[in-house]
Amino acid sequence: MARILIIDDDPAMVSVISDICQEKGHQTIACNSGQKALEELATHAPQLVITDLKMDKVGGLEILRHCREILPQTPVILITAYAKVESALEAMKLGAYDYITKPFKIDALLLAVERALENHSLVRENRSLRQIVREKYRFENIIGTSPRMQEIYGLIAKIADTDSTVLIQGESGTGKELVARALHFNSHRQHHPFVAINCSALPENLLESELFGHKRGAFTGAVQDKIGLFEEAEHGTIFLDEVNSMAQPLQTKLLRVLQERQIRRVGDTKSSPISVRVLAATNEGLLEKIKDGTFREDLYYRLAVIPLEMPPLRERTDDIPLLVQHFLQKNAAHSASEPRKIEPSAVEALQKHTWPGNVRELENAIERACALCDDHLIRVRDLPPQVLRSAENPTPPPRLADLPSPAASPALTLTSPASPVSPATTATSTHGTEQQTLREFLATQQRTFLEQTLQSHQQDLAAAAEALGLSAAELRRKLGLASPRRTQASKPARPARKNAAAI
Ligand SMILES: Nc1ncnc2c1ncn2[C@@H]1O[C@H](COP(=O)(O)OP(=O)(O)OP(=O)(O)O)[C@@H](O)[C@H]1O
Ligand SMILES: [Mg+2]
Structure with missing residues (x-):
């Protein structure tokens, strides 16, 4: 069943087409003017548009153009009088999916509708398959066997396929986004979008319209209706990264969305229901922010239905050798070469560093060492200066001190x-x-x-x-x-x- 927007300034024609489509189980939105149709497009996000080509004021071509902009995946079928076939062909060049000429047979209309919808779902399916293949964010991409990571895997396995809101806390570079993706791609929502937004990247008013969308004319510069990220993530997952940096008025709006499961575009008077799973991440302690009055406590409890704490790398240095091997392989795959090897003493040095930038910093250190090393072997001297400093001046006792000496054992x-x-x-x-x-x-x-x-x-x-x-x-x-x-x-x-x- 699909949502089909039908536009014709002849109401009789709209009702005939609607009946034919409804008979096949589709939901139809009838519209008698091109102008109104521009609004309906944004409001209903139809999966198919059938429009008359020639209408007063706003014609089929304008609708086509608008649809390409705001709903690029939605196919448009044009209806035209026989004499106007040339302009229909022109419209196909502009991206119309198909056209039918008046008068048309019911079968011809149905065939065009089914073909367009089939194509639409293939495009969508292909897109999400590509995304899954490309991102491949499954458990196997999260490396670590330490007890802390085992706990995380256990928790991910338990909560991935629920709709619970999860607050992922942890320092920068600890893998919060990796976990968010793992949660999404191991859930029943995996074939729907995973939409990530960094809440610290935009000023408050832009973030609001980015998240919730806006109506045309809602503010200066809002020249047309815009769909927000919550709507884009429909049936999928939205990941609100750095939610700690969200301004208070927006926190209040987010709280309402989480409570009511409805969103209202900026400048709109109506709300519409959404089915989106919300994951959020913070790299600051939210409890402190609650104490100093910069984060709403009620929002915290809504977000942290399930809190998940990513451990800093310095608290799981046992995972470093495995992470190093992972990044050596990743690097080799990128450069289509053999994985570099690394001296055990270099791994020991890596384990002595405190990693303020966590796994990301380690990944960068390995990438750098791969580029700098001679003979495909990473030695201590190839590590970044801050790592060398920590190795010279170790605070925690060396983890692998009891291993056979590097001379007696081959490079890892x-x-x-x-x-x-x-x-x-x-x-x-x-x-x-x-x-x-x-x-x-x-x-x-x-x-x-x-x-x-x-x-x-x-x-x-x-x-x-x-x-x-x-x-x-x-x-x-x-x-x-x-x-x-x-x-x-x-x-x-x-x-x-x-x-x-x-x-
Ligand atoms: N456990 C892990 N296994 C493999 N790679 C990891 C792991 N944790 C993090 N990474 C890698 O480290 C980098 C940073 O991870 P990610 O972006 O998920 O961190 P983050 O916590 O979201 O960081 P920030 O707070 O800076 O946004 C990524 O390239 C990611 O693939
Ligand atoms: Mg992140």
Whole structure:
């Protein structure tokens, strides 16, 4: 069923076409003047427009032009008298989807309508498929195995497919937007738009009309009706980034939208219902803002139905080696080259830094190091100055201090021959429980990384192995798949120390 706007200055014609369309189960909006139609376009956002070409004052061509501007995906069918076919052809050049000549047969009209609607839904579907493929914001893009991240995954899995409002809190660069996208793309709304807006990027009045749209003439410069982002996100998700920077009058309006689930365009007197999931992010503590009176408490509770706190990177430095490998791979994919390798001492240095810019800063550091390094190997000297300073002057104790020395272990590489850590290996370790824990941790990281790679190759073991620089048999063994000797834990295939380097 589609929403069809039918425009003709002959009311009899409008009613005939409406009847034909309604008979097929479509919802119709009848309109007897071109001028009125311009308003109806913005009000109803129809999925198809059928308009007479020649009307007094505002004709079909103007409607077509207006529709192309505000609803570029909506097809327009023109109706014209036989003698005017040439101008109909002209209109097709301007982007009309089809035209029918008067008098027309019912079947001809229905055929044109169904074709246009089919095309419209294909365009939409294609757009959202492309978006999904392009963005591919699923869990596998969120890297980290630390307990804090495990908690986040658990929470995302639980709440993704609900309609609850989520407030994602965290310092800059901690992955708030990544999580917002994961929530959307793992929800039933995934085939509908994900619309993100940074609330700090626009002055208050512009932000209001951006969010809610406006009526023509609502303010100077509002020369035509405009659809807001809430309406654009219909059936999908809107992500209000940096909601902490929203001015108070707008906070009040947002609160009303969340309470009533209706939006009213600037300058409009009517509200219309919306079905949009709201996700918001803040990089400031909102409770402090409530205390100093700059953020509405009631809005906070509406937004934070489910609060989600992204940990700063310095509180999950255990995730750094895995993130580093992820960014090395990402970098290689962008430059269509082999992933760079990185010395263990460089990873240690990265783990000593406090990362005020969090994962984004780490990503940039790796990109920079990839560009600067010699022989495809990233060394400590290739790291940014602030990281080197932290490494020289470490505050927290080094996390990987107990690992074999860089000289004894090869550069961290996915191709080094290693087998999963066996319980016997760790149990007989002479390095005590601390090292046992580290080994277990590294083995888990290795496993997660291998599984993520396998997943990103659609479980194609051979392809994943190739990407990892392993043989399929090696990968199978590392993953513990169908290996008859896997249970012989007392006899590890390789010396234990190499396991530590093989993440
Ligand atoms: N856990 C993660 N795994 C992989 N990449 C991550 C992770 N967290 C963040 N990133 C990457 O770091 C960069 C910053 O992430 P994102 O934009 O989601 O952060 P943010 O919290 O929204 O930052 P800001 O507050 O500055 O807007 C992105 O390139 C993102 O892909
Ligand atoms: Mg962000």
